[in-house]
Amino acid sequence: MNLLEVLKSEPWYVGQAVHVAQVGSRTAKYSSPSVEFHPLLKEVLLSLLRGDAAGQDVLKLYSHQAQAIDAVLVHKKDVVVSTSTGSGKSLVYLVAIFEALLQEEHDQMRSLNNVAQGLIQRGVAAERLTIACLDGDTPAAERNRVRMCDWAFYSKTVESKDMLHSHVLPQHVEYGRLLQNARYIVLDEVHIYRGAFGAHVCSILRRLRRLVDEALLQFVACSATVANPGEHAQRLFGPDRGDVAVVTHDTSPSGGHAVYVLWNPASLVKGLSVGGCRRVKRSEEEVPAGYPGPLEVVEGDGEEPAQEVVLGSYNQSLASPIVEVSLVEIILQDVKDALNASEVPDLSSRVVSYRAGNSVASTRYPARLRRQLERDIFSRQVLGVTCTNALELGIDIGRLDCTISLGFPGSVASLRQQFGRAGRAGHPGISFFVGFEDPVDQHFMHRPRELLARRPESVAVVPGNIAVLRAHLPCVAFERKIKAEDARFWHEGGENSAWQAAVRKCLAEGSLEEEHEDDALVLVPARRWATRPGGPHRAVSIRAVEDHFEVVEEVATQQAQSHDHGGFLQEQSRDALASGAVAAFRKLDEIDVSKAFYSLHPGAVYRYRGSEYFVTNLDLKRRRATVKKCDTPLAYYTRAFDHTEVRIHTREKHATSGPAKVFLGRVEMESRVKSFKRFWKSQDAQQEPEVELSLPSWGYCTRGLWFEDPVGVARRPEMFAWKREGADGSHPAEGAEQWTWGCGWAGAHGAMHALLHVFPLFVLADRRDLDAACMDEHEAPPMDHPRLMIFDAKDEGLGLCDAAFPHAFAMLREARRLVEDCPCQHGCPACIIDPHCREYNRFLSKRGALEWLQGLESGNIAMGGMDLHGGPAD
Template sequence: MNPTDFLKHLKEQSFYQNQLVHVERLGGRMVRYESLERPLLRPLVEAIQAGGTTRLYRHQAQAIDAIRAGHNVVVATGTASGKTLCYNLPVLEAALLNSNTRALYLFPTKALAQDQLRALTELTQRLKAAMPARNGMPPWLPRFGSYDGDTSPNSRTRLRREANIILTNPDMLHVGILPNHNLWAQFLKNLKFVVVDEAHIYRGVFGSHVAAVLRRLTRLCQLYGNQPRFICCSATIANPGDHIERLTGQRPLVVDDDGSPQAPKQFALWNPPFIDPKKTARRSPNGEAANLFAEMTRQEIRNITFTKARVVAELILSYARQALDRTDPDLKERIASYRAGYLPEQRREIEQALFQGQLIGVTATSALELGVDVGGLDATVSVGYPGTVASLWQQAGRAGRSNSSSLAIMVGLDNPLDQYFMRHPDQLFGRPHEHALIDPGNVYILEQHLPCAAHEQPLTPADESLFGRGFVEAMVKLEEQGIVTYESEHDKWYYRGRPYPAQHVSIRSVGSKPIVLVDSSRKMKRLEEMDEVSAFSRVHPGAVYMHQGDSYMVTELDLIKGQATLTPARVDYYTQPHERSEVNIVRSLKHRQMKLCTAFWGAVRVTQQVVGYRRVRQFSEADLGETPLEMPANTFETRALWWDVPIEWLKHLGARGWDFLGGLHAVEHAAIGLLPLFAMCDRWDIGGLSTPMHPDTERPQIFIYDGYPGGVGISEQGFALLTDLWEATLATIKECPCEEGCPSCIYSPKCGNNNEPLDKRAAIWILESLLRT
């Protein structure tokens, strides 16, 4: 069933109530080839021809020419555009010409590394067939292998000694390779290429950590008299050159003229219908997505349904299985969920089942956004705007990888940003890609990585040029704590902390210890794990946690043992944490005078605490009440944007019978929801606070802060584009058809005050006043 027929089929279903609000028809793109400045080695030409590549796309040829010329390169093109050949071909060519050549391939996940290992194996097998034997001896081929936590000790030794190419991930580089660089001396001395695949993923706190790891790598290569080149591949983003420079510390040549062909695609926007006459509530987007997922399964349309949260992936799978059980019970085992947290062997099984067609579809978090090969798909569903245009197109690009047309559907959530796009599809499909944001000078992150660097090799003042802004402040703090000591005789800082510091630094979270989730009904079988800060909100006592579509009740969270005990539960609800936050100003770093107020950006101290949880009915999303809870508070310093609101406006709004605090609160919620329009982030990456009288300023204030220690540049982007943010926020609130406010404009699922008070009219008046000339 083609996309047009399936959309027509959907309109004939009993659940259809005019949810289809827009269909964007995206025409295909013609292929553009280009020749290399000099031909590849003949065996490489024959190897790629045997794999079906007879000519190189324009961007492939440009990238290979630039790499051969000695440039650092970033290839920023679309999904399935053949970026892998951009680095495999020049790396293999260099290894064939000089057997001492070494390359390090970095992938954000082990799954992607394993997938690329298969592709590299197939390419070298074809290369072997193209190379004649000499004197009866088989041809020499570049050696390679995967180096991760599953690699045996014997294999690790062999790879260090013999491999031309090592495929790994930033975690293993951070904790396994760099601290043991003496074992890697020959490899690092001959390291010619560092390949960073899916480089757009390295943003926010994770990207800032990886930037520090890559600087540590560069530093150790320099120790061994070497300066490797970086080859980076990225989805299309607004600032590929600047992003890669911040990530690697090296300025790249940008290759972004995509020459690959693209099949036609239909992209539909699906908005859940209102369920009340006042137009304040919509039908559950999870239920809507489950209907689409189940119907695609019935029609055997191979798909991935992407969600923004693990629990939503599990809920949609559960709802769809219940629907299929009523009509097509044989099909309910042909769908599954796939997300971070599952054990590696579980994820490999699901990938294989989807690739081989045993599964028709999976619900997934962004873990499947990346380029793991799961075979040809017909459709994707994105449950909510994923936070960035780049992620949306990555998800949509997973379908239609051949010349056949494909379908993408985005289901609108009941929040300001999604509803803005539902009403303004041109702003979604005509929107430029966002800037990827990382902060390599984040002092909080440098405080964790500089001890690792000093442990690897004593630091010197010259290292400031490598680690940049934040180096001096971080070193002062580390000296005060006795973690490093300065010896003037050698002009170096020496590490004096506990052994092996890298093992105490998590590069994928804020650094809290892991919590293991176990099933008490199966002899404490390990299900998955998460970091401690996440555990406070997701596996607190009384929480309902979902794993592979099954519900579990959390009976105990033992922070000392690092264990959450779960037991299977038959319940018809799920739980949502209720968090409260406080914000205190540490110092202002920038300020600007707006028309009627002053805006600031600077350092703040945020305290967050889970104070309860709500039970929410499955399918209907009805609120079943709240249970109080007191989890440990989490306090961290970060960066925030805040602005004054004139106190005199209290009288103006009071005279109209409107609620001043309700207006501030509504502006805060809506502005947080719209900030991802301007910064490459998700609304869950940021938090906020509004108050009629802040104790630090004694004025009404609205704060929007980065949700990570040290900040990652999100609020700074909002500060730079504050007028644009106010304008988009005003448009979203005014255009929403509700009378008094709703989740589509001013309600927030993260609100620590149960969305009270909120005043839509006051919010419109405040924003219009802020923007008044």
Template structure:
């Protein structure tokens, strides 16, 4: 079907057949509530899978559980069976022995946490189906998040047995107001942390500390002799699940039971790698892939020459067809063949484009089928997302083009195929997306469609990098003082910190030292009984778990005032500026005005045959000299020398500004015009490490003016890829800039910075271990068997300049020359 009778066979670079796997049943545990078992059976689960029974039994016995099995393996049953059985047992006690005071007062509670509101809503719907089938009307279940009204919150606090929420609500609302939630905390039996692999990097460190604050408050309210809550961390298949779950919850890994053997049935899946064809005579816009290329977002990696403007030139004579267009073609064929399909894209624009092009292909053939294709992405209104999810489940929508918003565990089963248009960044993500195909034992098809990018090109020609390499670990560091400090303040604001509390948050000696710093800065007050928060403002406001950078910008139709959706504050300048084209379910709107103060973009409905692409300029500046920073705030600039090679660490400002946009005709992307924009400059104050290379060292390395940009860029990419080995962070927590001449250092310079306001401690670790870091970077590049550079060495999945220019050999020579001057 995909190869179209052989006409597209040349695009197929590899086929991997993943054999079917039979399911292995377990038995319902003897302790399981009989009504719940009957409910599961009524819904089609006659017996649990063995891994479900093992995980449920471990949780019932009070063991923390790391449940790491594939998408669609039924993880929900494993945690809901013990949790709901516990709640129903308490309800039965109240009914059978209502005269005892403890029977009236005690009512075991369950807290469910998910990274998204959509997943919590999906779990609520599933719970309601189960409880309805079981006839268990004595279990009260509710979601509670930032959208919940005060009256609904009051009911949840007073009556709900199972509360489904997210870490953000826990941090900003529940824990700071714990006295109102004392009933829930006092009798907390189970805490379910769903999609645990989503908590990585700085976000993961924040969530880990939120969970430790939760454990502390649950212990504070618990009666003497009561057991601590049991945590179940449900995750996609990942490396070291018990270690990650233990670090997330704040317990010893030995106290966590790992259940990773997936015993659910899996149908035969065919996984194909697909490279779009070369299209002769096709012209498109392309930004110069040299040192004059500017990144479009502050977390990207790029070569930056602030003095040279970005230019546009003609593309190569034979570019490849875009992954978006190719995915739309394949999606149309799959829909015509009757397959229910998800097409994952890298961006919101890509999701809208794939859906629209697929509809255009189908409309002349079957208008009804065209109406059964839709887009799904962040920024849609909640009710619109729910309608789309229900439509996919019912079959009313046959195909969805989506961002990674559907990568997490929203229950959409019965799909025949999955398209992955562009590498999603990690093998863990690609397997999560692929797991949507062939669920519940059915056969499935997965196709990874490469973008015209060196990383994607490498992957479709080196299938071992996808199929045979190990999965990534979920990496985060709750001991990072930049992340830990505000949570210690939040914990002290909840109830004063005592010496015996410190082990909850990490090494007591290190925590004591950090508390001393917070006291010295006036954040906390030390008394003989502990540490106190004495400020009027809430301490939870000191940190933003997701680093979102502000409230979303609302997109509204100017003629009617109808709210269409939202755009993240960080991306509003580049996507809903004046004159931008905004696409919503295939309908095009042109932005009339963007009001950043009010957070509103007004749009008018207009059919247009063009799209808009914004351009940003980026620069990075450092303090003038060592000692010029804010030493009291720990933001002093420090430096050292390796002979002619200089090292620096300190505060930087990463400034970006959307300066213009292009209109490009669709679908050929011919440039119709460029218009300037007058938008404010955005500045990220953060911390960076940098190393400088004078002309003499470049000459030692045999790196001239032509090869310097590629050598520096390749070294920057590889060093960012290696720093997580030393700093316990994630690649996505870092940004980078490399330039052959920086205005502050007046030399060739490579910067690596923390992609979080105020810094996160990763760049500092790179500065402390400079020689070790660069030596590991050099060895990783040199030992890689590839010829010109690949994702395993110098290519980056998030490069702002599309992995160009890169010079692997020159990078090795450059690092050799730099390391030759390092201390012995």
């Protein structure tokens, strides 16, 4: 009996498997590269491939591998390979690297026989070739050894970008021998370089290009299957490097042994209420004919354990890194508890958790432990592992029998990467996608065939984001004086370009200075960087765009002294100087400016690592918030309220489909946190009124996409006013008269949330990189021309709305289907409620949202009154 049949036979099974699909088979296609390999490399490849496609003396690879290798070695082009998981993408850059090394006459290459032997034994590495990993875990002694080598430079992992930015580039003189011999820059999993992070990676790669001999340099990129691999790779490398060779036709075999299962938890299948959402029970689909039973346990012969290796990956895109790590540990403990209570308690010790990748540093496992875990998983000593998406990105853990993806990972491309971990190399495997209550998850649980047939999304990245360039320019100048010709690396140079705008901002704020050299103007870093450890590089977070506020805790002087001032800042105010007292502060955290006013305003309750702190001061000039730890748990929490306006600056493009009209252009967002309110945790406590705040407004110019009312019937001002039924207008109790209003702003608010929910179906995007022009009942003015607007939530934009514009009407249709298909009555997290809403989902109407979305498609927005139970929540 296979795994799925076992699950279906359990008494708790009520149709959670809403869809089962078996991957179709595909026959491999082979061809020979036209390049003449070094004899030893050819011997190694023939040995590795013997029994697969190789003949006696003729080297044959998958056709897409041969095409990519020829592009690198024969045509000397930059290359991107975008094919499925397990299709042999890594072989392309490994062959290129070793071919280049074997053709060089280095001292360390004297014994080529040993090189070949090492290649044969390890498949990709060589014993006499010194190969090292340079990342944050590399010891200082090993880094010193790396500086003295002549290797082909090879950057693969996400962590390598951090090392390039903060270590290699600022010390490029010490790494000069390595950098000047750089031949190949390998970028794996390039689909993750998007949004703010992608913009930072673009600048890091351009800084690298500026310091190496570009005549020798080639880029080789590998990607999950995405819609625009060539365009994306060219933006990363730089359009000035010319055309990129794009390889997308996958010619690797697929034996039809992989099975995909979409699994909707019982609480959603049975129609139990979850957060206001009720789901109907769905009929299960039978296992397809010929299902191979991939996880059937067979007695082993001692060469390979007769057991399954299972990967459980948590993908919930709404969670912070700390939350993700906590859930990984919770899942691990649940699995261990279940095994300890079963008939096989000994298996409990063979289930582990794994933390790496983009996990926050304080929660990431040490390097030695991670390497040991990877070896144990590869050798199948470990039966199961729970993790974030770290094992999706470029870490070789061998073949898995089963993967369980908890929540949609944000893109079809990433889900396919995770599914591809099971059943590789012709072995059977099964992959589960467990749907959460998230709108996108439930969208695909409703339409499973659409998920499996869906084309991968586009990837959006903007190399010329002014905010990112402004952060990197002091680093560029620190590494080498900036000259006029350096603008070409950012493929811009006009007076109004992003490069020039960023330069002007840096000069105005004093992070760059001008000098004259040989009758030419050059830019140098501000003098203050010379005295700061790490220079300007340490001030740049490559996963953020904004500036930040520091959060510091005021502590007793004795406490600071007991810690030897580690992590402490000592300062003396004017009053303190008079009395001889010293104020000591311990840095706790850093928060983006756009978030700081919401969580660090005076009077706020700030939570950090399970403790509560009271904000005592917000220093706007120094961008520092001072907090004091609460001795006892507070009886209340705080919530800030803002006033936000989004104004259209320019309309650059528009398109129509029937009556619907969509625009793309530049918009201005301005927001001000105007008040906060204490919410008492006890339901019996008297709720307090809002407390006014005097904080400055903040905002930015960015890129926006908006739909406008095609027929103008929503122009009547009364359609945007709240109407309270009942004598006193108070919040109605359960069963009392309900709140009613026109569909105006309340419906527009819900419709914008629905558009945000479906946005990732078309463009790879992180939710924190998007926003919408939502307003509450106090901010919603009458409008002559109402609209639904979403925009990039970063200064100068991230290219997300630009990438989504061609799909705008498809987005509108999917948003309407999302709201139509949700069986809830008044709105829930699966349709119009958004956990990121700055208005806390007040002033929402599900029926109004549907009227808006249907009206934009049909040209007839019905402005009749409609009900919402509960009205605007406090």
